[in-house]
Amino acid sequence: TMASPPHLNKHLKPLFQLVVNNLLVFVAAPLTATMVLHKAAQLGPEEILSRLHGLRQVHVLLVVFLPLSLATLYLMSRPRSVYLIHYACCRPKSNCRVSIGSSVENVRLSPYLDDGGVDFMTRMLKRSGLGDQTYLHPSFHYIPPRCSLSDGRDEAEQVIFAAVDDLFAKTCISPGAIDILVTNCSGFNPTPSLADIVVNKYKLRADIRSVHISGMGCSAGVISLEVVRNLLQAAPQGACALMVSTEGTSIINYAGKNRGMLLPYALFRMGAAAVLLSTSKSMARFRLMHIVRTLTAAHDRAYMCISMKEDHEGETGAYLSKDLVSVAGEALKANIKEVGSLVLPRSEKLLFAISFIARKVLRRKIKLYVPDFRTAFQHFCIHSGGRAVIDAVQSSLSLSDRDVEPSRMTLHRFGNTSSSSLWYELAYIEAKRRMRKGHRVWMIGFGSGFKCNSAVWQCIRPANNTAAGTPWADSIHLYPLNNISEETG
Numbered sequence: 288t289m290a291s292p293p294h295l296n297k298h299l300k301p302l303f304q305l306v307v308n309n310l311l312v313f314v315a316a317p318l319t320a321t322m323v324l325h326k327a328a329q330l331g332p333e334e335i336l337s338r339l340h341g342l343r344q345v346h347v348l349l350v351v352f353l354p355l356s357l358a359t360l361y362l363m364s365r366p367r368s369v370y371l372i373h374y375a376c377c378r379p380k381s382n383c384r385v386s387i388g389s390s391v392e393n394v395r396l397s398p399y400l401d402d403g404g405v406d407f408m409t410r411m412l413k414r415s416g417l418g419d420q421t422y423l424h425p426s427f428h429y430i431p432p433r434c435s436l437s438d439g440r441d442e443a444e445q446v447i448f449a450a451v452d453d454l455f456a457k458t459c460i461s462p463g464a465i466d467i468l469v470t471n472c473s474g475f476n477p478t479p480s481l482a483d484i485v486v487n488k489y490k491l492r493a494d495i496r497s498v499h500i501s502g503m504g505c506s507a508g509v510i511s512l513e514v515v516r517n518l519l520q521a522a523p524q525g526a527c528a529l530m531v532s533t534e535g536t537s538i539i540n541y542a543g544k545n546r547g548m549l550l551p552y553a554l555f556r557m558g559a560a561a562v563l564l565s566t567s568k569s570m571a572r573f574r575l576m577h578i579v580r581t582l583t584a585a586h587d588r589a590y591m592c593i594s595m596k597e598d599h600e601g602e603t604g605a606y607l608s609k610d611l612v613s614v615a616g617e618a619l620k621a622n623i624k625e626v627g628s629l630v631l632p633r634s635e636k637l638l639f640a641i642s643f644i645a646r647k648v649l650r651r652k653i654k655l656y657v658p659d660f661r662t663a664f665q666h667f668c669i670h671s672g673g674r675a676v677i678d679a680v681q682s683s684l685s686l687s688d689r690d691v692e693p694s695r696m697t698l699h700r701f702g703n704t705s706s707s708s709l710w711y712e713l714a715y716i717e718a719k720r721r722m723r724k725g726h727r728v729w730m731i732g733f734g735s736g737f738k739c740n741s742a743v744w745q746c747i748r749p750a751n752n753t754a755a756g757t758p759w760a761d762s763i764h765l766y767p768l769n770n771i772s773e774e775t776g
């Protein structure tokens with residue numbers, strides 16, 4: 288039961304936040320000061336001085352040395368911080384561009400669809416939230432599409448190499464400096480793997496720790512991040528990791544009539560992101576603060592909601608269930624509970640606790656308070672899974688149109704690029720010059736399983752040459768657009 292917050296007076300709320308979030312300063316500090324002064328007044332100056340003289344050196348040493356060594360021990364036992372050095376997203380070549388009009392035409396000329404199917408796909412394409420500049424590999428420009436293994440490999444190479452080339456150029460880090468490589472791609476998995484393709488292309492070292500994650504859906508980019516974080520924390524200080532997130536669009540090639548399997552053609556598009564991470568802070572742009580993963584695959588409805596399967600006629604495709612949006616909502620709820628406990632200021636937690644007690648214990652008919660996540664985050668990168676997915680997240684977190692703008696504009700400009708979409712959104716925020724030092728970013732990925740995975744970042748250094756050299760270089764000035772569905776529909 289997500290609902291709107293109780294209407295605290297506009298002026299009272301900031302005061303409430305100030306007091307509750309700085310309880311230590313407001314209550315504990317004056318209390319301690321009063322107690323010390325009271326004691327001092329009782330003893331008098333001579334008594335205090337004589338007591339101080341009576342202190343032995345060993346006491347002074349203990350008072351200084353003990354907290355210092357405890358603090359050192361604490362710092363040494365903590366896991367090392369992991370930093371993002373830089374990231375890059377691929378803007379595919381312009382010969383891959385597909386407009387809604389050309390996609391509709393391809394659907395109309397498809398030998399597999401009847402009138403009902405053509406009508407359905409035309410509506411879906413127009414209402415999907417995608418614009419006229421998204422990209423599909425040239426194998427999709429044939430009627431019907433001609434998706435071979437070598438086409439899939441060609442697509443993967445195009446998007447991955449574009450992103451990684453860009454990343455190496457931006458950071459001036461040589462490929463030989465990479466100690467760890469993690470790649471993820473859910474649907475297209477050739478042998479040798481995508482990780483091997485990257486090692487071969489950039490001639491990475493033979494002792495590299497490489498991992499490829501497949502079949503883990505659109506939120507696997509956050510899983511890659513967690514794997515990178517764990518490998519970096521186990522490697523020597525200052526080790527360097529390359530992470531690549533992508534999806535092969537050949538999964539949307541489907542020659543049947545099942546609507547849930549036709550739908551992916553109206554959503555998924557080409558794209559990839561490459562990210563450089565390290566335990567060294569020297570070139571860092573963001574600090575990784577938290578990763579929170581939720582997996583609801585134990586429930587059959589969630590488990591069945593996205594799958595690669597064969598339809599009744601034996602045609603293979605990616606199936607999206609109509610349950611997807613509600614399943615995503617449930618996974619999100621579980622995920623935000625944990626994220627909220629990690630990031631929310633005390634004032635928001637207290638308001639939630641009060642409304643929870645009033646509702647569940649005192650059985651009052653009030654709505655459960657939805658914490659204002661904007662007190663903890665300045666930016667939101669929500670997986671651009673589809674218009675309905677973004678709408679659902681916006682309403683369940685009570686976010687403003689501006690909060691979800693990066694997600695909607697990414698869907699419009701690049702389509703659903705699966706696990707890399709979060710990085711196109713971060714690039715959007717930076718291209719719009721909205722990122723400041725200290726800002727916190729919440730990345731929320733959704734995908735098959737069902738999974739909802741979050742990553743929380745804090746900005747150390749915003750990008751200096753904003754839109755140039757990003758996937759948004761040629762289009763950021765056109766955004767934001769209003770009423771996207773009406774525009775394309």
Ligand SMILES: CC(C)(COP(=O)(O)OP(=O)(O)OC[C@H]1O[C@@H](n2cnc3c(N)ncnc32)[C@H](O)[C@@H]1OP(=O)(O)O)[C@@H](O)C(=O)NCCC(=O)NCCSC(=O)CC(=O)O
Pocket residue numbers: 411414415416503504505506546547548550554593607608609610611612671672673674675676703705733734735
């Ligand atoms: C597709 C839409 C843009 C359509 O927008 P509309 O405003 O028209 O939506 P709507 O709900 O009224 O649906 C319109 C028509 O589409 C049908 N419809 C909708 N979803 C369907 C589905 N999954 N299977 C079959 N039919 C479906 C409805 O029944 C209805 O049919 P009729 O009109 O005939 O009654 C939206 O529903 C949407 O964004 N859905 C979520 C897309 C999604 O699943 N994204 C996640 C991708 S997976 C991912 O990103 C993660 C991963 O892969 O791991």
